[in-house]
């Protein structure tokens with residue numbers, strides 16, 4: 544289908560914890576469009592992280608398929624999938640996951656170095672500017688606020704032009720003011736760089752920044768803000 548960047552079809556996942564089976568995802572179908580900012584909400588334990596890990600290629604479903612840019616990701620060999628992940632997918636985590644011994648700029652260019660590519664410094668300067676963190680370029684994570692560190696993590700995710708950025712509770716550790724800035728920046732990135740952003744959050748105010756909201760109810764993915 545035109546403009547569809549990610550197509551998850553019939554995905555299920557059951558965890559086996561001792562003698563108990565937990566059906567975390569139940570034959571779910573979900574499509575994501577290019578350039579769209581989607582928030583995934585739902586009660587604790589409803590299956591949000593399970594869905595994000597599967598569509599983010601980090602975990603395999605028991606059943607079903609995930610296609611990103613038309614490629615069936617779980618048919619790929621591990622090495623091919625790692626390369627695909629580096630080229631097509633960006634991740635933003637709750638704890639920022641920056642390297643403490645690297646400056647903001649060095650953190651942003653790590654993915655380029657891993658692929659033996661030259662980093663486009665001018666373009667990265669532009670990204671830092673649009674995220675309002677030019678002043679952080681030479682700073683170490685310990686010299687930045689949580690909100691600044693998370694914006695560096697966003698810059699790192701944007702800089703390689705991945706097809707999709709997955710964000711798991713990106714504002715979970717931030718105060719309300721910083722959380723709003725980060726949400727605005729994610730929204731800006733989806734518009735300015737036409738990036739597809741898929742964010743899990745338990746914060747309904749964060750979800751209001753997205754173009755679209757999905758709610759997970761007991762392992763079923765539903766369209767809209769239902770909780």
Ligand SMILES: Nc1ncnc2c1ncn2[C@@H]1O[C@H](COP(=O)(O)OP(=O)(O)OP(=O)(O)O)[C@@H](O)[C@H]1O
Nearest residue numbers: 558559560565567586587588589590591592593594
């Ligand atoms: N590795 C695991 N082993 C066993 N059960 C698990 C595992 N991971 C998740 N679960 C269970 O699967 C269900 C869905 O978990 P998941 O982490 O996807 O929910 P969530 O909506 O992200 O929750 P939260 O908002 O609390 O992070 C829960 O009942 C959880 O206890």
